[in-house]
Amino acid sequence: MKPSPDILVIDDEAVVLQGVARICGCEGLSVEVAASGRAGLERLAASSYRLIICDLMLGDLDGFEFLAEARRRGNHTPVIMTTGHSTLQNAVRSLQCGAIDTLPKPFTADELMAVVGRALAHAALGDCDARALGDAPAHVHCLGQVSWAATEPVGTVLIGMHPHFARALRGIRSIDLAPPGTELLQGASCASLTSADGLPHELMCPVSGKVIEPNAEAVAHPSRIEEDAYGSGWLYRILPDDLEYSLRFLTSRLERRDPQEFPVKGDQP
Amino acid sequence: MIRRTVGRKLTTAVDVTVLLIISVFAIVNIRSHNQNLLAEVERHAIQISQTVKSSTEYDMLMNEPARIHETIRRLGQEESIERIRIMNKAGKITYSSDDTEIGTTVDLGTESCIRCHGVEPPLERLEMKARTRLFQRPHDRSGSLGVITPIYNEPSCWTAACHAHPQSQTVLGVFDVVMPLAAVEAEMRRGQIEMIVFAATAVVALSLIIGVFVRRWVSVPVEHLMAATQHVAGGDLSRTIDETRADELGTLARSFNQMTRKLSEARLQLVQSDKLASLGRLAAGVAHEINNPLTGVLTYSSLMLKRARTREEQEDLRVIVRETIRCRDIVKSLLDFARQSTPRKRASDINEAIRRAVSVVERQLSLHGVVVEQQLQPDLPHPVVDANQMEQVLVNLLVNAADAIGSKGGRISLRSSVLTLSPVGVVPIKQAICPKRHNLIDNEVRFDGKPSIRIKVRCDNEEGFMHLDSVYGRAGHRHGLLLDERRKAQFLCPECSTSLLLENRSCPRCGAPLLAFESPPKGWVETCTRRACAWQRWEEVDASSNREYIEIEVRDNGCGIAHHDLHKIYDPFHSTKGAKGTGLGLAVVWGIVDSHNGSIAVQSEPGQGSTFTIRIPVLP
Numbered sequence: 001m002k003p004s005p006d007i008l009v010i011d012d013e014a015v016v017l018q019g020v021a022r023i024c025g026c027e028g029l030s031v032e033v034a035a036s037g038r039a040g041l042e043r044l045a046a047s048s049y050r051l052i053i054c055d056l057m058l059g060d061l062d063g064f065e066f067l068a069e070a071r072r073r074g075n076h077t078p079v080i081m082t083t084g085h086s087t088l089q090n091a092v093r094s095l096q097c098g099a100i101d102t103l104p105k106p107f108t109a110d111e112l113m114a115v116v117g118r119a120l121a122h123a124a125l126g127d128c129d130a131r132a133l134g135d136a137p138a139h140v141h142c143l144g145q146v147s148w149a150a151t152e153p154v155g156t157v158l159i160g161m162h163p164h165f166a167r168a169l170r171g172i173r174s175i176d177l178a179p180p181g182t183e184l185l186q187g188a189s190c191a192s193l194t195s196a197d198g199l200p201h202e203l204m205c206p207v208s209g210k211v212i213e214p215n216a217e218a219v220a221h222p223s224r225i226e227e228d229a230y231g232s233g234w235l236y237r238i239l240p241d242d243l244e245y246s247l248r249f250l251t252s253r254l255e256r257r258d259p260q261e262f263p264v265k266g267d268q269p
Numbered sequence: 270m271i272r273r274t275v276g277r278k279l280t281t282a283v284d285v286t287v288l289l290i291i292s293v294f295a296i297v298n299i300r301s302h303n304q305n306l307l308a309e310v311e312r313h314a315i316q317i318s319q320t321v322k323s324s325t326e327y328d329m330l331m332n333e334p335a336r337i338h339e340t341i342r343r344l345g346q347e348e349s350i351e352r353i354r355i356m357n358k359a360g361k362i363t364y365s366s367d368d369t370e371i372g373t374t375v376d377l378g379t380e381s382c383i384r385c386h387g388v389e390p391p392l393e394r395l396e397m398k399a400r401t402r403l404f405q406r407p408h409d410r411s412g413s414l415g416v417i418t419p420i421y422n423e424p425s426c427w428t429a430a431c432h433a434h435p436q437s438q439t440v441l442g443v444f445d446v447v448m449p450l451a452a453v454e455a456e457m458r459r460g461q462i463e464m465i466v467f468a469a470t471a472v473v474a475l476s477l478i479i480g481v482f483v484r485r486w487v488s489v490p491v492e493h494l495m496a497a498t499q500h501v502a503g504g505d506l507s508r509t510i511d512e513t514r515a516d517e518l519g520t521l522a523r524s525f526n527q528m529t530r531k532l533s534e535a536r537l538q539l540v541q542s543d544k545l546a547s548l549g550r551l552a553a554g555v556a557h558e559i560n561n562p563l564t565g566v567l568t569y570s571s572l573m574l575k576r577a578r579t580r581e582e583q584e585d586l587r588v589i590v591r592e593t594i595r596c597r598d599i600v601k602s603l604l605d606f607a608r609q610s611t612p613r614k615r616a617s618d619i620n621e622a623i624r625r626a627v628s629v630v631e632r633q634l635s636l637h638g639v640v641v642e643q644q645l646q647p648d649l650p651h652p653v654v655d656a657n658q659m660e661q662v663l664v665n666l667l668v669n670a671a672d673a674i675g676s677k678g679g680r681i682s683l684r685s686s687v688l689t690l691s692p693v694g695v696v697p698i699k700q701a702i703c704p705k706r707h708n709l710i711d712n713e714v715r716f717d718g719k720p721s722i723r724i725k726v727r728c729d730n731e732e733g734f735m736h737l738d739s740v741y742g743r744a745g746h747r748h749g750l751l752l753d754e755r756r757k758a759q760f761l762c763p764e765c766s767t768s769l770l771l772e773n774r775s776c777p778r779c780g781a782p783l784l785a786f787e788s789p790p791k792g793w794v795e796t797c798t799r800r801a802c803a804w805q806r807w808e809e810v811d812a813s814s815n816r817e818y819i820e821i822e823v824r825d826n827g828c829g830i831a832h833h834d835l836h837k838i839y840d841p842f843h844s845t846k847g848a849k850g851t852g853l854g855l856a857v858v859w860g861i862v863d864s865h866n867g868s869i870a871v872q873s874e875p876g877q878g879s880t881f882t883i884r885i886p887v888l889p
Contacts, residue, residue, distance in 0.1 A: 013561040013562075013564070013565075015561065015562065015564070015565030016561055016564045016565060016568075018565075019564060019565050019568030019569055019572075020568065022568070022569070022572060023568055023572050026572065026576070057557060083557075084556060084557040084558070084559075084560030084561055084564075085553065085556055085557045085560075085604070087604065105560040105561065105563070105564045106560055106561075106563035106564035106565075106566070106567040106568070106593065106597050107564065107567060107568065108567055108568070108571035108590065108594075109568055109571040109572040109574075109575055110571065110575075112568065181625065181628060181629065183657055183660075241657070
């Protein structure tokens with residue numbers, strides 16, 4: 001029996017399928033492609049993958065439907081959502097529906113490999129690793145497993161990187177934070193990082209608001225972020241625009257127990 | 270058929286007046302001239318008869334008939350005298366310049382005698398005026414003037430040696446002097462002809478002069494105005510009229526030009542909202558389609574860049590990757606712009622938004638030597654806006670201003686103030702129904718993005734529609750049927766043809782008929798039906814107080830905007846910055862201001878700078 005390929009790519013554009021397959025091939029990953037949502041589901045039934053890269057707009061299904069159907073069939077392979085219509089709502093909704101990450105089209109080879117590498121590393125985190133990283137404190141609200149926001153008594157909000165995301169980077173070389181006064185939007189990038197392997201990463205912002213203070217400590221010592229993600233590794237203190245609205249798309253510890261609402265970790269290959 | 274133009278009417282009126290006045294003047298003048306001439310001749314005749322009387326008196330007393338006869342004969346030869354004769358009271362001619370009639374007796378019934386002898390007993394005294402008589406000689410029809418001078422009995426007559434006359438006799442006889450009037454009549458005719466020629470010349474000359482001035486001051490400007498209105502009615506709003514005149518027509522021309530400017534602005538806004546709406550749909554559809562092929566280009570080129578061996582290949586591929594990423598940014602900004610997200614509005618401090626916007630671009634501005642001046646009115650009311658979007662608007666305007674100034678340094682001034690505007694020209698009419706409750710709102714024809722109110726117009730056997738501007742008092746109405754204002758038109762509901770005209774009411778401004786429709790729940794809106802009249806009344810809204818607006822002004826002293834570019838600046842993808850801009854900045858600004866029910870206007874002079882003025886209602 002032929003070994004299972006690493007990645008399943010689902011897109012209705014041939015050139016995207018070929019491009020992704022070519023890049024992943026160069027990085028030594030084996031790839032299978034499907035040109036529609038239904039074809040993707042069939043492949044998923046036939047073999048198991050370490051990762052799925054799925055477009056949000058497919059000919060027959062949309063990405064959310066595909067994801068829901070795969071989960072309904074009991075498949076928990078991690079999914080990266082790509083889309084040509086990369087609105088902030090789509091990005092947030094993808095994470096809310098259980099995608100592990102999003103990748104707006106068009107992307108470069110490095111951007112693709114950064115997301116793929118991160119997702120594979122994330123998927124490789126064992127349950128015990130996850131437990132070792134600890135549950136989020138009760139006052140923390142998470143955007144998928146990408147970033148978190150925590151309200152402070154005075155009305156400001158701290159935002160930071162989810163420990164799973166930080167671990168999946170496998171070493172942060174540097175991080176760029178926006179200066180005070182910058183308006184951050186939920187679903188848009190709020191920080192640019194370079195991982196130890198030199199790939200560029202963007203962190204999706206969990207809450208819209210204006211930057212009051214970026215954490216200079218975290219910029220100076222990026223390792224803090226990995227070591228104490230919920231504590232001294234925070235990234236920004238912001239004044240939220242409409243916290244109630246933003247929090248609607250985030251999950252707190254209590255809600256995370258509902259697997260329908262937030263199906264977490266992927267299957268191990 | 271000659272067209273009854275204002276100029277022609279005015280000229281005709283003045284011509285008739287001139288003709289009347291000059292004719293009356295000429296007639297009065299001729300009459301008085303004739304009377305003067307006759308009076309002169311009469312005076313002359315009376316003088317001569319007195320002279321004859323005096324010169325013959327002595328001879329009469331001396332009873333020297335031969336001498337009297339000679340005197341009379343000689344005087345009779347004078348050219349100015351036709352005939353002299355002396356008659357006794359019985360009518361016998363005793364002396365005459367005409368020898369043949371001496372001794373004959375005149376009939377006392379003739380017109381020269383009847384004045385006194387027409388009554389019994391004959392008059393003894395005759396008024397000076399009654400002594401003269403005018404008559405025509407039968408043979409050549411030329412006129413003559415006769416003067417009768419009575420010879421009264423005097424003491425010397427009855428005391429004279431001859432004792433010819435008794436003392437009891439009062440009138441002894443009469444002198445009858447007849448003078449020819451041919452010369453005087455010729456003089457009168459000459460005067461008459463002169464006067465007629467003068468009057469005719471004066472009438473013609475005055476008509477010509479008045480005609481020239483009426484043409485210059487009234488007809489020509491009115492013709493220009495007419496031509497321009499016809500162009501505007503045909504849709505050409507770029508047509509303007511010379512407004513240099515200082516009179517009412519100059520004022521009219523200025524108002525007209527202002528009206529066409531406003532109209533074209535309104536049309537621009539209408540086109541603009543259409544463009545933006547279709548752009549939004551287009552962008553969402555296109556972005557997905559473009560991003561897929563771009564993904565192909567970007568993945569392969571970036572992969573090749575990673576694997577390129579030679580420096581030259583790397584350089585080339587780097588260009589491809591860089592430019593593809595630029596494409597990605599353009600598509601992204603297009604999507605950001607087209608995103609139909611509803612603004613998150615809440616009461617916000619505009620001054621704070623201005624200060625934040627300035628702080629965002631401050632560094633960039635100071636690098637280029639641009640000074641930012643802020644004149645912010647403190648304690649502004651807080652309008653309900655999306656503060657982030659307002660900030661975005663201001664950042665866009667500031668960046669544009671900085672680009673217009675360039676690297677040579679300059680000045681940007683920001684001003685905020687609060688102003689109160691009446692609801693007229695601002696408040697939209699959102700509902701319109703006929704008395705039978707049919708909806709009159711027409712979503713097809715829009716003004717400034719807002720639906721219009723459609724009304725059927727019927728005039729004789731022509732039928733058409735008029736679309737009323739749904740902004741109360743702005744009166745950018747569109748008349749589909751070119752109505753002759755003298756003809757009576759009907760204004761009807763397009764559904765049920767119920768008349769919307771108000772009986773027994775007329776426009777307080779121009780007197781034309783009024784139409785009305787209900788705008789629930791805010792009562793009735795009344796509108797003047799005349800094309801050129803902007804009168805409207807909406808009592809419920811007039812009763813509500815004026816609305817407050819925040820006005821923000823961004824003024825720079827940069828390069829300004831060329832006049833032919835002014836109407837395009839809000840167009841998506843219209844950019845004068847070449848590769849530097851995407852041409853979406855002002856389109857975004859327009860969209861945001863529009864979504865806040867605000868307005869944006871620009872004034873710009875190339876080389877002098879530009880001023881953008883934004884007005885946002887304090888209450889949404």
